[in-house]
Amino acid sequence: MSTFLAFIAKRSQDAAKTFATDVETAQSVKRRSVDVIRVNAALGMAAFKRMDGSGSVFTEDANGNWLLIAGTCIPASAKLRDPAFLLASALDDPYKLARELDGFFALLVGEAGPNPKLHVITDPNGSFHVYSRVVDSGVFVSSSSLVLAATRPVSIDPVAAQEFIATGVIYEERSLYSGVRKLPPATVHEYTQDSHRAKNYWSPFESRTERESMLESADRLWEALTAAAKSVTGIASSPICDLTGGYDSRILNAACKHAGMAFTTTVSGGPSTPDVLISRKLAQVLDVPHSYTPPVAQEPHSIDEAVRLGDGELDATEYACVYEVHKRHTSGFDFSFNGSYGEVARGYWWELLDRDPSVIRPLDIDRVADARFVGLTSSSGLFLKDNRIDLRSHFSGVLRRTLESQIDRSLASQMDMAYIRIRMQRWQGRIASATDQVRPCLSPLGLRRVLDVVLSIPPAHRRRSRVVRHMLDRHAHRVANVPLEHGYPAVPFKIRNGHRFAPLLGYYASRVAARVLPRRAGLGSGVQTGLANDRPGDIVAIPIFDEAALAKFFSNENGSRGDFGAMCRLRTIEGVHQILSRSSID
Structure with a gap:
């Protein structure tokens, strides 16, 4: 339930x-x-x-x-x-x-x-x-x-x-x-x-940073992860664990295996994608059954169900595929585990900190707001003037209010709070809350016993996934040696294995290119959705929107439509409006 x-x-x-x-x-x-x-x-x-x-x-x-x-x-x-x-x-x-x-x-x-x-x-x-x-x-x-x-x-x-x-x-x-x-x-x-x-x-943000070596941090993290895995072992008779090519799902699966849990791993996507190929290899290393789900297309009925599962607060076009995958697994598996929150141990979002993350000083809130919350294109123009907000100042205010109790703490602590309380609570939590209506699900890496340890590890050890790589190397070496999705292994960098990290050059080059090359808006290729068309539809009946701006947004004026993601979210709100209208209360 x-x-x-x-x-x-x-x-x-x-x-x-x-x-x-x-x-x-x-x-x-x-x-x-x-x-x-x-x-x-x-x-x-x-x-x-x-x-x-x-x-x-x-x-x-x-x-x-x-x-x-x-x-x-x-x-x-x-x-x-x-x-x-x-x-x-x-x-x-x-x-x-x-x-x-x-x-x-x-x-x-x-x-x-x-x-x-x-x-x-x-x-x-x-x-x-x-x-x-x-x-x-x-x-x-x-x-x-x-x-x-x-x-x-x-x-x-x-x-x-x-x-x-x-x-x-x-x-x-x-x-x-x-x-x-x-x-x-x-x-x-x-x-x-x-x-x-x-x-x-x-509150996870009261944890005291420990004075310890890298190896002590790695061992303490592994102990917390395996204890968390043991605490959830037995709550399901036939669990399935997400497994991709990244760090987080592999540390979850390695901990579950060490805890003695009987489980099946799963991945979805194109048959030649890195996630699919690497997950198959990792499952072999872990010696566990593996389930592969090919790509699924959104159908109108699944998009409607996605609107209902997400309460209109998830992009229904995106979540429809997630829903279809979970629905296919309900007949053979009674519980779903995933590796969400594992990225906290790797200093996620810390690339925005241009100095030592252990320094105690106020976070550059405007910079974080610009980088992580303000969209590429503003949607405020779609609303009537009295309803419009300035997104940059608004998201800066969201961050400022969230971080009020942390301004006298380290940059690392402030960024962790922004990520956990703002991003993970409302994004990952909203996805999980939708999925739990299909079948039970859990992110063991987000349990209190894990976060208390993660947030007490010295920031220098967490940065650039260092403590995670040391932990895997010490406690799940064969899993660590399987290359990540970008081609390099999940082990600490050393002179003798430096050649294995050559793919990093290509990875960082692609990231730089993504930042400097112009991005194209539009529907993209291979996207299948029943939501996007060239008419505003029923959403114009919602009195907060500017009807003329919506019509222009959905048209092909000047050769391109508006941002596809914004378009699909508008259609999600339209779906909510239709549901409430049928209930005769909108």
């Missing part, structure tokens, strides 16, 4: 009067059957089955209290794997319980009695997306912003829409819908019939 809808009524309201209709709305939007439902005068809760038929972790006691877990929750102790004990612990002290949990999840507790409460615990990274919406009769909480948008009349948030069209991601607490807000990471929420309290229970 990945989709849920919960509601706590105000004292003068009765949740039972309208909640059945709200559940029907959720079913219509998500096209999923109900797995469990509980409702009384104060509280309502409904959970829906995944596409693969799997359900939810649910329990209730004799007093009418209940517990629901969406996603994958990994308790710190064996006794907390008992749902009844978990419920009792949550009722006793939800904050204390939260500190004992890890994973990709939302945990909900309905507390009955004369003073009913709804407790919500979000996962440490905020990856499993949970949203709230305050209405006249009470407060909704759901794993779907689209479901919350469909429960009552709503409008598209113009700021979120501009973020999405420009970058494919929505940031901070915004959703695509005005009044629907994302709950923050690592937070315990308590909703009563007349109040709301929230308390943070963990």
Whole structure:
């Protein structure tokens, strides 16, 4: 179970009067059957089955209290794997319980009695997306912003829409819908019939940098990775692990193999692409079964499903292919692991730091905003003047607000926070939240026990993937020796193996060329989509857009259409508008 809808009524309201209709709305939007439902005068809760038929972790006691877990929750102790004990612990002290949990999840507790409460615990990274919406009769909480948008009349948030069209991601607490807000990471929420309290229970950015050698860092990282792999071994009977030609998936698979997990590796793409060829070799080295999925084309039905799975907050054209791959695997595999967050150990985005990453000074926020968030072409001109924002100053503001607590810390710490809290939470987390509606999924490298270690490693060791290469060389040497997708091995550079790093010259030359050569906008070659055409379509009915600007954007005026990515995101918003219109509430 990945989709849920919960509601706590105000004292003068009765949740039972309208909640059945709200559940029907959720079913219509998500096209999923109900797995469990509980409702009384104060509280309502409904959970829906995944596409693969799997359900939810649910329990209730004799007093009418209940517990629901969406996603994958990994308790710190064996006794907390008992749902009844978990419920009792949550009722006793939800904050204390939260500190004992890890994973990709939302945990909900309905507390009955004369003073009913709804407790919500979000996962440490905020990856499993949970949203709230305050209405006249009470407060909704759901794993779907689209479901919350469909429960009552709503409008598209113009700021979120501009973020999405420009970058494919929505940031901070915004959703695509005005009044629907994302709950923050690592937070315990308590909703009563007349109040709301929230308390943070963990931050990865309080880790103290250790004084240690490179080899000590490598060994400590390997220990954390294998411990994380062991903690998820056994949660599925037939898991499948992504495996490509890069660093992150190979360290995940090497750790899973070392932990004794039985799993199958998988890759998708063209048969002669580096990822496909290298993953096959790595699977042979690891001695594990390997599954290959050829490229899949987007079909209109899969694009529509992608809009619903991503709540309109994922580019439906891009995610449709991801969805099709996962759907094909549901018949043979019951869980999916991937290597997301592995890049944090390699100092991702640190190429924007032009000095020692351990230096304590404010990050150049405008530079990061320009390099990582401001699109090649501005989408603001597609909006009515009163709705337009300056994307550069806006994204600089997003960064500044996110980094307020880190300005007295190292450049490395600030960049890590920008990457984890801004990029990974809202981009990777949104993808994972969509995929978990198809079948269970998890990124073990993003578990607390891993991030606590990664962020305490000296920055000099993490830069340019050095600690990862040393770790693989020491603990998974055969895996490290298989060349990466760019042709050089995942081992430390030494004089005696310097010749093996010759492909780096070509790799960096191509990166330089990509920066200096002009980029061409347009539909590209080989792209198959049912979304792009030369008419604005139903999106002109959304009152935040400039109809004339949309018509020009979608036309072939001056020989080229607008940016293809922005075009597909506009079509995604159009898909949302159509879904909400059919619900008669847009």
